[in-house]
Amino acid sequence: METVKLGILGMGTVATGLINIIELNNSKIIETINKNLAVSKVLVKSLNKKREVSLPQNVYTTDAYEVINDKDTQIIVELIGGINHAYEYIKAALNNKKHVVTANKALIATHGGELEDLAAANGVKLMYEASVAGGIPILNTISESLAANEFEKIIGIINGTTNYILTQMAESGLEYDQAVKEAQRLGFAEADPSSDVEGDDAAYKIAILSNIAFGQRIEIKNVPKEGITKISKEDITYARELGYNIKLLASAVKNDGELELSVHPAFIPAEHPLSTVKNEFNAVFLKGNAVGELMFYGKGAGSLPTGSAVLGDVMSIVKNSQRDNTEIKKNDRYKIADKAFKPYYIRLEVIDKPGVLAKIAGVFGVHGISLASVMQRQKNGNNTAPLVFITHKAYRKSIDEALNEISRFEEVTKVCSIITVENFK
Amino acid sequence: METVKLGILGMGTVATGLINIIELNNSKIIETINKNLAVSKVLVKSLNKKREVSLPQNVYTTDAYEVINDKDTQIIVELIGGINHAYEYIKAALNNKKHVVTANKALIATHGGELEDLAAANGVKLMYEASVAGGIPILNTISESLAANEFEKIIGIINGTTNYILTQMAESGLEYDQAVKEAQRLGFAEADPSSDVEGDDAAYKIAILSNIAFGQRIEIKNVPKEGITKISKEDITYARELGYNIKLLASAVKNDGELELSVHPAFIPAEHPLSTVKNEFNAVFLKGNAVGELMFYGKGAGSLPTGSAVLGDVMSIVKNSQRDNTEIKKNDRYKIADKAFKPYYIRLEVIDKPGVLAKIAGVFGVHGISLASVMQRQKNGNNTAPLVFITHKAYRKSIDEALNEISRFEEVTKVCSIITVENFK
Numbered sequence: 131m132e133t134v135k136l137g138i139l140g141m142g143t144v145a146t147g148l149i150n151i152i153e154l155n156n157s158k159i160i161e162t163i164n165k166n167l168a169v170s171k172v173l174v175k176s177l178n179k180k181r182e183v184s185l186p187q188n189v190y191t192t193d194a195y196e197v198i199n200d201k202d203t204q205i206i207v208e209l210i211g212g213i214n215h216a217y218e219y220i221k222a223a224l225n226n227k228k229h230v231v232t233a234n235k236a237l238i239a240t241h242g243g244e245l246e247d248l249a250a251a252n253g254v255k256l257m258y259e260a261s262v263a264g265g266i267p268i269l270n271t272i273s274e275s276l277a278a279n280e281f282e283k284i285i286g287i288i289n290g291t292t293n294y295i296l297t298q299m300a301e302s303g304l305e306y307d308q309a310v311k312e313a314q315r316l317g318f319a320e321a322d323p324s325s326d327v328e329g330d331d332a333a334y335k336i337a338i339l340s341n342i343a344f345g346q347r348i349e350i351k352n353v354p355k356e357g358i359t360k361i362s363k364e365d366i367t368y369a370r371e372l373g374y375n376i377k378l379l380a381s382a383v384k385n386d387g388e389l390e391l392s393v394h395p396a397f398i399p400a401e402h403p404l405s406t407v408k409n410e411f412n413a414v415f416l417k418g419n420a421v422g423e424l425m426f427y428g429k430g431a432g433s434l435p436t437g438s439a440v441l442g443d444v445m446s447i448v449k450n451s452q453r454d455n456t457e458i459k460k461n462d463r464y465k466i467a468d469k470a471f472k473p474y475y476i477r478l479e480v481i482d483k484p485g486v487l488a489k490i491a492g493v494f495g496v497h498g499i500s501l502a503s504v505m506q507r508q509k510n511g512n513n514t515a516p517l518v519f520i521t522h523k524a525y526r527k528s529i530d531e532a533l534n535e536i537s538r539f540e541e542v543t544k545v546c547s548i549i550t551v552e553n554f555k
Numbered sequence: 556m557e558t559v560k561l562g563i564l565g566m567g568t569v570a571t572g573l574i575n576i577i578e579l580n581n582s583k584i585i586e587t588i589n590k591n592l593a594v595s596k597v598l599v600k601s602l603n604k605k606r607e608v609s610l611p612q613n614v615y616t617t618d619a620y621e622v623i624n625d626k627d628t629q630i631i632v633e634l635i636g637g638i639n640h641a642y643e644y645i646k647a648a649l650n651n652k653k654h655v656v657t658a659n660k661a662l663i664a665t666h667g668g669e670l671e672d673l674a675a676a677n678g679v680k681l682m683y684e685a686s687v688a689g690g691i692p693i694l695n696t697i698s699e700s701l702a703a704n705e706f707e708k709i710i711g712i713i714n715g716t717t718n719y720i721l722t723q724m725a726e727s728g729l730e731y732d733q734a735v736k737e738a739q740r741l742g743f744a745e746a747d748p749s750s751d752v753e754g755d756d757a758a759y760k761i762a763i764l765s766n767i768a769f770g771q772r773i774e775i776k777n778v779p780k781e782g783i784t785k786i787s788k789e790d791i792t793y794a795r796e797l798g799y800n801i802k803l804l805a806s807a808v809k810n811d812g813e814l815e816l817s818v819h820p821a822f823i824p825a826e827h828p829l830s831t832v833k834n835e836f837n838a839v840f841l842k843g844n845a846v847g848e849l850m851f852y853g854k855g856a857g858s859l860p861t862g863s864a865v866l867g868d869v870m871s872i873v874k875n876s877q878r879d880n881t882e883i884k885k886n887d888r889y890k891i892a893d894k895a896f897k898p899y900y901i902r903l904e905v906i907d908k909p910g911v912l913a914k915i916a917g918v919f920g921v922h923g924i925s926l927a928s929v930m931q932r933q934k935n936g937n938n939t940a941p942l943v944f945i946t947h948k949a950y951r952k953s954i955d956e957a958l959n960e961i962s963r964f965e966e967v968t969k970v971c972s973i974i975t976v977e978n979f980k
């Protein structure tokens with residue numbers, strides 16, 4: 131039986147998962163691809179570290195080009211992460227006419243188009259299912275099984291760190307800072323969590339999803355993003371009372387021939403399937419013009435789930451190695467827009483005296499913003515009281531203008547929160 | 556540009572959806588497969604009926620073999636349903652070396668193995684994504700993107716009719732009979748709903764899913780099934796009070812090297828993602844040994860969703876026509892078992908007098924069944940009262956033995972319900 135050889139760049143958690151699955155599910159793999167898979171070379175930082183996998187010592191090297199140039203290796207799996215080195219290594223591998231599988235979202239979101247062109251020019255495949263939503267097979271499903279659809283929207287909970295933090299704030303009543311510490315303790319957040327909590331990670335992923343679903347190359351700087359650092363326990367409590375959960379959404383929505391991209395926290399109705407996506411789980415909700423609404427739910431990270439996605443790509447390359455290499459042409463068919471028209475949740479802190487509500491409501495009215503609900507609560511200790519609004523659909527610009535005016539009233543001590551409401555209508 | 560010709564057998568709702576999508580998304584299709592798709596021949600019952608699609612009149616024929624034998628047609632799409640005719644037509648098409656796409660679950664569950672062998676022998680493809688869960692791309696995803704996994708369990712809500720009926724009973728407080736009538740009025744249930752409400756439809760689908768996920772050919776008679784005809788409004792009310800929803804599940808679970816197959820109503824915890832699957836929506840929840848838990852949610856039926864799945868298969872055949880035709884070998888690797896060990900919900904009607912509960916609980920104890928919760932409620936009008944138990948895990952055989960004994964007590968006027976509790980642990 132023929133053996134297909136893999137070279138692996140990097141030996142972190144995903145590579146460990148990949149190698150363990152190849153060993154664990156060896157008979158299933160052979161039945162599926164009718165060939166053996168073997169790891170020929172692995173790039174490591176140090177040759178002396180103890181590993182959680184059982185590969186012979188002579189596969190390890192500290193020289194990337196020993197992996198990339200190995201003449202018996204047909205597929206290079208890039209798992210070092212980051213942009214610069216990975217970019218050079220993948221280019222070299224593709225130019226060596228080796229197929230490449232990567233889990234590197236930052237690289238694909240930044241240089242994906244160029245690398246796909248290079249792969250096509252060399253008659254090899256570049257696959258990156260694991261770069262978005264870990265184990266959830268979303269990219270290949272969009273481009274294969276759902277190929278008959280024009281897509282209308284994609285809305286994802288695609289950052290497990292922030293979803294873990296928001297779930298803990300909601301269910302254990304933790305404040306934001308406490309929840310971040312808990313996530314760090316459990317390995318769901320990094321020592322510097324900024325790429326997750328500021329929305330950068332989700333922005334990379336929605337750019338890749340948009341590329342696959344809309345055939346549109348997205349520049350990452352065109353994705354407006356707002357993270358979860360300003361979400362307070364109070365907002366989460368009000369959300370639940372009003373029948374919502376707060377989630378960090380990454381969305382790409384087609385509207386009048388334009389594409390609205392965004393990463394932002396949002397109120398989601400408690401009965402919507404996305405509301406049940408808790409802790410480190412991810413989900414991608416999409417709407418196609420034929421298939422209607424679909425949701426894919428699963429683990430967005432982790433050694434084995436991400437290894438499963440990488441190995442799925444590897445096996446697909448082995449099975450389809452004779453396949454037509456034509457790719458969907460990517461172009462600029464959609465203008466990237468930023469004019470979402472949505473309901474908003476707004477929380478103010480006001481001095482509790484007669485007439486305040488009427489005065490504030492009046493300003494919303496002047497700006498054409500109508501109110502769907504108002505909650506006025508008991509005073510805080512300092513003679514102030516929280517005042518919570520959910521508006522009907524409005525442009526963010528109008529909301530900001532109204533709040534700018536409202537914030538100048540002497541009775542308004544603070545504009546605490548402005549959060550989109552996603553009601554899927 | 557090359558044109559690929561499709562012959563379609565049958566002109567019902569799915570065929571209408573398919574033809575409309577081909578027209579609607581023509582430019583997307585061409586970009587993806589780099590070829591034109593055209594409908595060459597369509598088998599209809601009557602040539603004179605008015606159609607909701609705009610095909611030239613000369614494509615229609617009442618002779619199936621005019622479609623199957625058309626020499627320019629490369630792909631036959633079978634959408635007539637039922638077993639006998641479809642079986643003969645598909646065999647003839649495969650022997651003519653034409654690829655076949657079908658949405659026919661009864662046929663694939665019954666003759667799928669033989670037809671796949673015939674396709675392989677003729678060097679053509681047989682695809683049937685649309686046969687399970689309509690628009691949800693579950694079969695191809697299991698066999699392609701998730702190919703690296705050994706699967707541990709598959710639990711699906713894969714019959715939209717019964718899910719609609721159960722949702723309406725829960726949310727609109729309808730009795731079973733009323734909900735069936737409402738489903739019929741809206742086209743979600745047929746005039747004779749027995750194939751759906753008795754669980755046959757779900758049994759076909761779980762057999763096909765098991766075939767794909769476990770590489771195991773299942774004889775449909777080996778799938779134990781229980782429908783929803785005995786579910787009452789009372790059970791649904793108790794379920795909700797106890798924090799559950801009742802759903803008709805089709806499940807295939809690997810346990811100690813054996814495969815437990817079943818179609819049965821079950822209590823699902825309200826916070827589980829499957830609980831948010833309402834009305835005509837379907838979902839498939841699965842667990843792979845690498846990817847962990849995944850759920851796929853979407854429309855399980857309908858003209859456009861099912862058409863989307865059929866067209867996805869057609870496009871896959873066109874894109875991968877050179878691809879290796881090796882299929883996973885199916886065998887009898889698992890013994891089909893029927894010894895599920897689960898919690899149960901039990902509702903009795905008893906005469907309300909002292910000592911009844913103790914007497915009944917005593918019988919459960921003798922049969923090794925321990926109780927997780929008991930609810931005793933106010934009397935009905937006739938001096939009887941409902942008594943509701945949730946047990947800890949038990950074998951169904953023990954439950955039946957205990958209830959057999961309990962039903963003989965003079966204080967027990969009725970054993971109303973026995974329903975599995977699926978707590979995903």
